[in-house]
Amino acid sequence: MKNNIRGGNAPIACQLEVDKNYAWCSCGHSTDQPFCNGNHKKAGGSPPIIFCVEETKEAYLCTCKQTNNPPYCDGSHNN
């Protein structure tokens, strides 16, 4: 079982650029939410999810790590 925690309680609006690779923190330990800063290694958390977008856009990325649609917020932070 990975040592994952909530990284926040609300999504963060991010400007995402086309064809750039992003590493979304899935463990909650990053202090650079919603992105990975490598803290999962010492915390024993799950590794980041690498993703890119097909068009430049603003998106709300999950920080609570409860989403069923990572890296995007799906409202699960309210549960």
Ligand code: FES
């Ligand atoms: S911040 Fe995680 S579901 Fe909204």
